[in-house]
Amino acid sequence: MQKDKTHPRLQGNQRLYQVVARQIAKLIEQNATDKSWRMPSERELADELSVSRPVVREAVIALEMRGIVEVRGRAGIIVLANRPSQVSFDVAERDIGPGPFELLEARLAIESSAAALAAERATNYDILVLEECIAQMEQETEVVLLQEKGDRDFHMTIARMTNNAIIVSMIEALWAQRDESLMWKKLHEHIHAESVRPLWIGDHHAIVSALRMRHPDAAYKAMARHIRNVTNELLEADERGRIVTE
Structure with a gap:
């Protein structure tokens, strides 16, 4: 069955990319001790989380700005070793829009x-x-x-x-x-x-x-x-x- 990817852009007071960014950050922490685990591609994340690729791209960029991941071309999404454990979207942040x-x-x-x-x-x-x-x-x-x-x-x-x-x-x-x-x-x-x-x-x-x-x-x-x-x-x-x- 094809997953529904028609989520609204806003989830309560949060934008959808913010919700997805937290889900991806949680996924990273859940697998932090598994040496064989690799970060899924954006296409894989979109399928796993049942959202569109543009929303995943926005979420990944938000995580990149917060020092959790880095996007390296064909190498894909790289999880950074010295990353913060929490993802914050404080209202004071300029990219909250x-x-x-x-x-x-x-x-x-x-x-x-x-x-x-x-x-x-x-x-x-x-x-x-x-x-x-x-x-x-x-x-x-x-x-x-x-x-x-x-x-x-x-x-x-x-x-x-x-x-x-x-x-x-x-x-x-x-x-x-x-x-x-x-x-x-x-x-x-x-x-x-x-x-x-x-x-x-x-x-x-x-x-x-x-x-x-x-x-x-x-x-x-x-x-x-x-x-x-x-x-x-x-x-x-x-x-x-x-x-x-x-």
């Missing part, structure tokens, strides 16, 4: 619909501004991921193209949460920027092409494809061996 994949899920819903609406209202000037944003992205090869001005300006330009102040404020809030999230920063340490930039820039060109044609459905699909590509890269980067941990 939504996990990275929860934010991406929200962006998928909101920004895809915003792109469709923008396609109906796009002007030639808007298209020129978006092309300038991509040109800036292409020049930001030395900029650390998450600090690229061209990328943020591109998405916020599309938000403003909707001429809807509520949509603009919602998308601004999502990007602000991303920028403030310590989990986002930790997760992006696992990304090889030179490998993903061409893919993501290509996604942005596809979005502009759909907007230039004033085609709402194509714009929706192009934006959704881009955000799914970001999600997949963040989820699969370690398995592809793109992280360097020396």
Whole structure:
């Protein structure tokens, strides 16, 4: 029987990744004295705990930030010897908010619909501004991921193209949460920027092409494809061996 993986993101006052992080930490301590035990992969943990892989990835990143495990590319999840015995999610911690994949899920819903609406209202000037944003992205090869001005300006330009102040404020809030999230920063340490930039820039060109044609459905699909590509890269980067941990 296939296990149900449709858990809500919130469990009482706790986010699901926090609950799962505690379960993984408990699993580690239960097997601490077993020399033959190995840490399960994220796929195995998702199956064992009946949750999605994005939730497991968020939980593992939370544990990594607390010095319990370390993710080492193809070596997988390594349990650290000098780890704390308890997992704390004190309200004072800055990463208590939504996990990275929860934010991406929200962006998928909101920004895809915003792109469709923008396609109906796009002007030639808007298209020129978006092309300038991509040109800036292409020049930001030395900029650390998450600090690229061209990328943020591109998405916020599309938000403003909707001429809807509520949509603009919602998308601004999502990007602000991303920028403030310590989990986002930790997760992006696992990304090889030179490998993903061409893919993501290509996604942005596809979005502009759909907007230039004033085609709402194509714009929706192009934006959704881009955000799914970001999600997949963040989820699969370690398995592809793109992280360097020396």
